[in-house]
Amino acid sequence: MTSSDTSRIRSWADHMRADPYRSYLYAYPHKTAYRELEPSRPLSELWAQETAETYFLYMHIPFCGARCGFCNLFTLPDKRTSSHEQYVDALERQAREWDSFAGGKPFARFAIGGGTPTLLEPQQLERLFGIAEEVMGLDTRQASISVETSPETVTEARLRILHAHHVDRVSMGIQSFIEDESAAIYRPQKPLEVERALTLLKSEPFPILNLDLIYGLPGQTVATWLYSVERTLAYEPEEVFIYPLYTREQTIVKPEDIRRVGADLRMDCYLAARDRLREAGYIQHSMRRFAKPTVSSAKQLLPYGCQEDGMVGLGCGARSYTRELHYASRYAVDRQATASIIADYVAAERHDRADYGYQLNKAEQQRRFILKAILHTEGLELSSYVERFASQALEDYPDLHPLLENGFATKTEGILRLTDEGLAYSDAIGDWFISPEVKERMEGYVFV
Incomplete structure (x- = not known):
């Protein structure tokens, strides 16, 4: 050299x-690398060529109670039951088309994300599992099943549905246990609401409870960050994810909001949390994920490697991965554009071609x-x-x-x-x- x-x-x-x-x-390639596919590709052709032995089924529910200041996901603040019902109707229509090009391979994993899937009323939440099991052929005895939730949507009725369908992982975003820090990222969340949801989740436990926290919030210090880490550890979750705050194009929180309140403490916060989680017995699996050594599902799961493709996305905003092509619906953050894309999805008669994505x-x-x-x-x-x-x-x-x-x-x-x-x-x-x-x-x- x-x-x-x-x-x-x-x-x-x-x-x-x-x-x-x-x-x-x-994810790689990132969704902002996706473009119009010319020509569009029939899904029957794409999935006939897929080599993965098992698939990952993902349903995207693009609704939430409010858009947080750090969020640039494909999600729409909309609590209307009528909107949710029309959307699930469209998701079921899309699922029923899958049978024509399914290939007979089983699903090893199933996840419902968003948005906030548990914003749906129990009847619509129940329908999602019916679609997965009866239409898509999901075997809940052999698949790892994960559902995202938020504190204000955790209720006994919804948890009963998750238990009835053998969900083995529930993931809840908390971000901070301090009200002022939550307010600084435009998250209308009260600490007592978080504690109520956690108490209910622990009273009807799932094999894996995952809790998310964010560091680098405006006004946050290393000490206040560690307070949220300690409150999280008090509930003994099987997994903890810690995320640095990012400000991106079209997020509500801007870079100047962070600079205005002082030095960037994100690395200090990361190191402090990493050391504390390790001290508490958690094993680090990535920059973000920490898990108890014994974390696992009680099921006899089908194999699915982290580097495999074969992800089947249902719903507006969901991405699908074959080895050679990643595809999805259009992406937006702006409320009007997101609502327009969802409206097009709900109105569509067919979902049998990939017309937007990235050829690898x-x-x-x-x-x-x-x-x-x-x-x-x-x-x-x-x-x-x-x-x-x-x-x-x-x-x-x-x-x-x-x-x-x-x-x-x-x-x-x-x-x-x-x-x-x-x-x-x-x-x-x-x-x-x-x-x-x-x-x-x-x-x-x-x-x-």
């Missing part, structure tokens, strides 16, 4: 450490495979990469070497794995590894 190479790598590492919070890369060539499939592995503590098993792509990851992507040379990753026993410091800079690493082509499309995305 020449002195100029060493200098370049050091410069790269310094840049990574100076800007750890660039973007939250929860081999190089993008490789990047996706690597990213989904290295951003988790399990790491990238290099032999699995060879088995799938018939080439070597470190030869295909020499940009991975700086991770090793700067202490962000190690390579032991054939696994490339992030170090503690690498995990702390996961978001910067994920952003850095996006291909130039995908990044160009993301930067050129026009929000409607």
